Amino acid sequence: xxxxxxxxxxxxxxxxxxxxxxxxxxxxxxxxxxxxxxxxxxxxxxxxxxxxxxxxxxxxxxxxxxxxxxxxxxxxxxxxxxxxxxxxxxxxxxxxxxxxxxxxxxxxxxxxxxxxxxxxxxxxxxxxxxxxxxxxxxxxxxxxxxxxxxxxxxxxxxxxxxxxxxxxxxxxxxxxxxxxxxxxxxxxxxxxxxxxxxxxxxxxxxxxxxxxxxxxxxxxxxxxxxxxxxxxxxxxxxxxxxxxxxxxxxxxxxxxxxxxxxxxxxxxxxxxxxxxxxxxxxxxxxxxxxxxxxxxxxxxxxxxxxxxxxxxxxxxxxxxxxxxxxxxxxxxxxxxxxxxxxxxxxxxxxxxxxxxxxxxxxxxxxxxxxxxxxxxxxxxxxxxxxxxxxxxxxxxxxxxxxxx
Amino acid sequence: xxxxxxxxxxxxxxxxxxxxxxxxxxxxxxxxxxxxxxxxxxxxxxxxxxxxxxxxxxxxxxxxxxxxxxxxxxxxxxxxxxxxxxxxxxxxxxxxxxxxxxxxxxxxxxxxxxxxxxxxxxxxxxxxxxxxxxxxxxxxxxxxxxxxxxxxxxxxxxxxxxxxxxxxxxxxxxxxxxxxxxxxxxxxxxxxxxxxxxxxxxxxxxxxxxxxxxxxxxxxxxxxxxxxxxxxxxxxxxxxxxxxxxxxxxxxxxxxxxxxxxxxxxxxxxxxxxxxxxxxxxxxxxxxxxxxxxxxxxxxxxxxxxxxxxxxxxxxxxxxxxxxxxxxxxxxxxxxxxxxxxxxxxxxxxxxxxxxxxxxxxxxxxxxxxxxxxxxxxxxxxxxxxxxxxxxxxxxxxxxxxxx
Numbered sequence: 086x087x088x089x090x091x092x093x094x095x096x097x098x099x100x101x102x103x104x105x106x107x108x109x110x111x112x113x114x115x116x117x118x119x120x121x122x123x124x125x126x127x128x129x130x131x132x133x134x135x136x137x138x139x140x141x142x143x144x145x146x147x148x149x150x151x152x153x154x155x156x157x158x159x160x161x162x163x164x165x166x167x168x169x170x171x172x173x174x175x176x177x178x179x180x181x182x183x184x185x186x187x188x189x190x191x192x193x194x195x196x197x198x199x200x201x202x203x204x205x206x207x208x209x210x211x212x213x214x215x216x217x218x219x220x221x222x223x224x225x226x227x228x229x230x231x232x233x234x235x236x237x238x239x240x241x242x243x244x245x246x247x248x249x250x251x252x253x254x255x256x257x258x259x260x261x262x263x264x265x266x267x268x269x270x271x272x273x274x275x276x277x278x279x280x281x282x283x284x285x286x287x288x289x290x291x292x293x294x295x296x297x298x299x300x301x302x303x304x305x306x307x308x309x310x311x312x313x314x315x316x317x318x319x320x321x322x323x324x325x326x327x328x329x330x331x332x333x334x335x336x337x338x339x340x341x342x343x344x345x346x347x348x349x350x351x352x353x354x355x356x357x358x359x360x361x362x363x364x365x366x367x368x369x370x371x372x373x374x375x376x377x378x379x380x381x382x383x384x385x386x387x388x389x390x391x392x393x394x395x396x397x398x399x400x401x402x403x404x405x406x407x408x409x410x411x412x413x414x415x416x417x418x419x420x421x422x423x424x425x426x427x428x429x430x431x432x433x434x435x436x437x438x439x440x441x442x443x444x445x446x447x448x449x450x451x452x453x454x455x456x457x458x459x460x461x462x463x464x465x466x467x468x469x470x471x472x473x474x475x476x477x478x479x480x481x482x483x484x485x486x487x488x489x
Numbered sequence: 490x491x492x493x494x495x496x497x498x499x500x501x502x503x504x505x506x507x508x509x510x511x512x513x514x515x516x517x518x519x520x521x522x523x524x525x526x527x528x529x530x531x532x533x534x535x536x537x538x539x540x541x542x543x544x545x546x547x548x549x550x551x552x553x554x555x556x557x558x559x560x561x562x563x564x565x566x567x568x569x570x571x572x573x574x575x576x577x578x579x580x581x582x583x584x585x586x587x588x589x590x591x592x593x594x595x596x597x598x599x600x601x602x603x604x605x606x607x608x609x610x611x612x613x614x615x616x617x618x619x620x621x622x623x624x625x626x627x628x629x630x631x632x633x634x635x636x637x638x639x640x641x642x643x644x645x646x647x648x649x650x651x652x653x654x655x656x657x658x659x660x661x662x663x664x665x666x667x668x669x670x671x672x673x674x675x676x677x678x679x680x681x682x683x684x685x686x687x688x689x690x691x692x693x694x695x696x697x698x699x700x701x702x703x704x705x706x707x708x709x710x711x712x713x714x715x716x717x718x719x720x721x722x723x724x725x726x727x728x729x730x731x732x733x734x735x736x737x738x739x740x741x742x743x744x745x746x747x748x749x750x751x752x753x754x755x756x757x758x759x760x761x762x763x764x765x766x767x768x769x770x771x772x773x774x775x776x777x778x779x780x781x782x783x784x785x786x787x788x789x790x791x792x793x794x795x796x797x798x799x800x801x802x803x804x805x806x807x808x809x810x811x812x813x814x815x816x817x818x819x820x821x822x823x824x825x826x827x828x829x830x831x832x833x834x835x836x837x838x839x840x841x842x843x844x845x846x847x848x849x850x851x852x853x854x855x856x857x858x859x860x861x862x863x864x865x866x867x868x869x870x871x872x873x874x875x876x877x878x879x880x881x882x883x884x885x886x887x888x889x890x891x892x893x
Contacts (some may be wrong), residue, residue: 086718088743091655091689093621096596099750122554138542146535150730152527180584181733183757191620192500212754216595217497251495314490326554328761330584339492346503350616353587356760357732407667419725 095216111438119457120438122261122413127463128382129326130287130375134362138368153357155349156341157333161364163317165333168216168367170307174338177345180355181314182291182320182332186213189287189316189334192343193251194219199243201253203231204443205411205454207261207289210254222250228407230267231255233274240282240425252285252316256341258302259292260414262445262456266410268303275442276315288317291332294324294376297384299410305333321363323377323413323460329359379422383413385459386467390415390459399479399489413460416442419453419478420487426452428481438475499620515842521874522842523861526665526817531867532697532786533730534706534779535870537768541773545765557761559753561737565768568655569723569737572771581749582758586695590617592725592755593720593738596747597621597655603647605657607635609858610879611665611693611792611850625851626654632811634671634843635659637678642705644686650883655691656720663816666849666860670814673706680719688791692721696816698780701788703814710739717741727779727864728815733763737772787817787864790871794819794863797875803883803893810861814826817864820846823857823882824891831857832885 089097095097111118135381141149156162157178166173179185185207194200202210204223211221221244224236243249257267267275277285277386288305306315320332334344348354376436387409394406394417403420417439419425426441442454462470482489493501517521535595546554560566561582572579583589590613598604606615608627615625626647628640640657647653657679663672672753673677683690694710710719722738738748754760770776791813798821807824821843823829830845844860866874884893 086687086689086740088741090687091597092596092747093597093599094604095599096751099596099747101750108510126551126555129550131554131555134550135543135546135555138546139539143543145535146538147530150533150535150538152726152731153532176614180756180760184755187755191497192503193495193497195497198497209754209757216751216754216773283490283494285490302764322556326762327796328554329555330756330758332762337490337492343492343500343503344506345502347620350620351591351614351755352586352734354734355615356584358730358732358762358763359760364739408497419523444749 088261095218098122101111110433116433116436116438117462117466117473118438119459119462119470119474121441122414122458122462124323124327125459125460128370128379133366133371133375134326135363137371138362141203141365148481149358149361151357153354153360155345155354157355158357158360158364161360164196164364164367171312171335171337172338175335175341176340177334177348178360179332180332181322181327181330182211182289182351183209183299184351185332185334186210187216188290188344188347189378190214192340192348193285199248199250201239201250202237202262202447203254203256204447205451206254207256207260207262207441208444210289211447213253219251223447226263226265228258228265229271230257230265231275233278233390236275237278238319240278243403244282249282250284252287253279254287254289256289258290258303259295259409259414261292261412262414262440262442263416264409264412265415266299266302272302272305272332273308276305276311279314280310281283283313285316288315290317291323295383295413296411297380297387313382316340325363325366325372326381329363331355331359332365343352344359365424386459386464387415389464390457390465390471393467397471397475399482401487401489404478414456415457415459417455417457419455420482422485422487423481424452425455428477431481432474432477435477437470437477439474499622502619514837520837520840520842521866521870521877523863523866523874523878524842524844525865526813526862527865528731528817529728529786529864532783535777536774537779538730541769541775542766549765553762553765556756557764559758561750561759561763562764562768565764565771568768568771573739575716576740577604579739579745581738581745581752582759582764583736583752584694584756585726585731585734585736586722587613587617588755589722589736590614590693590740591620592748592751594618595751597746603652603654605640606851607645607660607664608851609666609846609855610658611660612848614693615851617657618795627851630664630667630669632669634661634664634669635679637675637682640679641682642680646782648686651792653686653698654688656691657683658691660693661709662694663699663813663818665696665816666818666844666846667820668811668813668816668818670703670706676709677712680709680715683718684714687798690719692719694721695724695727699784699787699790699817700815701784720744729767729776730812731771732766733762735759735767736788749888759834767820790863790866790868791819793868793871794861794875797802797871801875801879803886804888805891805893808882814864817862819861819863820851821859821861823859825857826884826889826891827885828856829859832881835885836878836881839877839881841874841881843878
């Protein structure tokens with residue numbers, strides 16, 4: 086059988102992610118990895134989870150182990166609705182926020198539709214969208230997130246060409262991969278543009294509760310006119326644990342309705358077991374407590390990585406990094422001559438790893454960039470890893486005759 | 490905002506499932522429901538699950554609560570590979586088998602592709618496929634499953650029209666909704682046709698281990714030439730609990746490979762937590778033990794429902810039912826004049842519910858049929874429910890002047 090004769094066009098276009106291939110090289114335990122985007126497993130509240138799980142299995146086994154409604158556990162939805170000041174009809178529980186990206190794509194994207202994405206943006210977003218064959222329009226970011234002036238220029242042109250996008254995909258808080266945050270004023274401007282051109286906004290907020298400095302910014306849906314055109318993705322992966330695969334979507338009721346039908350065909354419902362556990366964790370006020378622990382631990386790691394960059398990176402023109410107010414990542418831009426993809430093998434030889442920045446550009450652009458994760462490694466690993474990375478960058482610069 | 494301007498064509502075509510709407514009527518606790526397809530929650534092994542969950546959270550919290558590989562927990566895959574006599578590369582863990590249906594559709598179906606389905610077949614299969622806009626070709630079933638003579642006729646014609654299907658979707662064991670099983674000879678014939686016309690087979694086997702009478706039939710992939718063209722879906726929903734949303738796919742390695750890439754964009758990975766628990770349950774040999782309990786309890790329920798049909802159904806020409814060797818369902822065919830959809834409201838008034846058979850036909854055909862579930866109700870409910878249903882059918886027949 087020739088498999089290629091059987092595959093759908095979308096499957097033929099699917100490629101094994103470059104990151105996945107690179108990360109295979111990192112399996113060696115001697116390598117300190119700033120790649121990946123995993124929370125610190127040493128901080129998982131496993132005792133608390135064990136206690137609450139026992140309680141759930143004792144008190145409500147018939148409910149926790151059975152099929153549940155596609156919309157999600159009604160008590161959990163109610164709790165989350167209160168939390169975020171919305172109606173229960175605005176909430177759909179998802180099998181983590183990656184499923185949110187898939188479902189939203191499923192109900193919105195026809196082949197050839199344009200959508201606006203950060204340039205760069207979350208790789209998993211690009212992967213989810215890609216399956217539905219859209220045309221990407223990239224908008225670059227500065228230290229305040231997506232450049233609203235460039236966004237406007239693109240919308241003017243797209244409107245003229247009658248190719249207005251289905252939605253604008255934004256990671257507004259501690260963006261993946263750049264670590265930058267969009268301030269309130271710019272959020273308002275983006276929403277005004279969405280209203281002017283009658284567009285949806287898809288706001289992806291996995292890191293939002295993990296803020297280490299600065300003031301919280303409003304969610305798009307809390308801004309005037311936001312509730313009717315903003316779809317927001319949340320997840321418990323970074324604030325509790327990824328192993329539950331639990332998240333939720335807040336959006337206009339009519340859109341939630343369509344997402345529910347799409348979800349029925351996709352996985353019927355999110356695990357009732359995992360939903361019951363998280364519902365009880367929230368009810369007992371254990372989640373907010375745990376987030377405090379995470380914020381203080383990750384703040385220290387972020388600071389340690391920033392110190393390491395100052396201390397170990399060679400002083401060369403064009404080398405810079407972002408200073409994130411929260412989240413899991415920061416972003417390093419190398420001088421234009423340098424290629425983080427080529428340098429990657431040298432890094433691995435020196436037992437240090439990162440994600441090549443080009444992976445986050447839908448067209449593979451900007452090869453002089455890399456994403457560093459500070460949530461997973463220990464403080465000691467951050468120190469030692471920054472030393473190794475500084476050395477690798479310094480040597481590569483020397484090889485390329487860049488003045489150090 | 491006009492939502493319709495934003496939706497994808499597939500979302501515009503999505504309709505709230507008729508079953509879902511009907512089932513809302515059944516929420517009243519006075520109603521005895523033979524609708525739905527849920528396992529008996531009183532049989533969930535919650536104590537065993539609680540013990541093993543505690544152990545997992547104590548022994549391997551960092552692994553059970555973290556992201557896992559998209560392919561699934563490697564130890565679980567290894568165990569399942571041994572179990573089914575295949576290679577680990579032939580196995581992908583899924584977020585239950587509904588996700589298997591979605592992923593397979595994603596990598597195989599282009600709009601307008603034909604696929605062959607049972608007439609009737611599993612509603613969730615139709616829903617999953619529908620999102621990818623195929624053309625359905627229905628093949629009727631007799632007491633031995635899909636009619637292979639009609640299948641052959643259709644393939645001859647489709648081949649002539651150069652519209653050969655991407656795959657044949659079959660539920661070979663205790664089919665949903667009819668409860669019928671395809672014997673070994675017919676399986677061989679179906680596979681021979683698949684080989685002759687170079688087609689894939691999608692074999693969906695959620696009920697397979699729940700056999701109450703007769704001899705087990707071979708899986709398609711164990712037949713000669715099966716391994717390279719059969720994709721088989723398994724789930725733990727009916728043999729352990731649906732609340733974990735855990736299943737797996739066995740298929741050719743090249744197809745598994747594409748499914749892995751599709752799954753990455755869909756939900757990154759299946760919950761590591763749920764996988765670790767089920768892996769330990771299997772390792773400790775607790776699952777096969779539990780299946781024995783289920784088989785003996787469900788056999789009794791099946792027999793009770795069959796007795797009820799004999800006892801309470803009016804003796805009218807054209808009224809018949811299937812006698813399933815396993816699974817959760819049996820299928821009642823009413824005289825052609827009768828309409829189970831119209832009768833449904835009367836049934837609900839009499840506090841008894843079923844699923845209208847027409848829901849399982851991609852074109853809504855055969856309204857004189859209904860599916861009855863015997864796994865969920867208690868033995869007493871089955872007795873009382875059959876009495877009520879017999880009365881409703883008898884009265885309806887009388888109203889339609891059918892000789893009783």
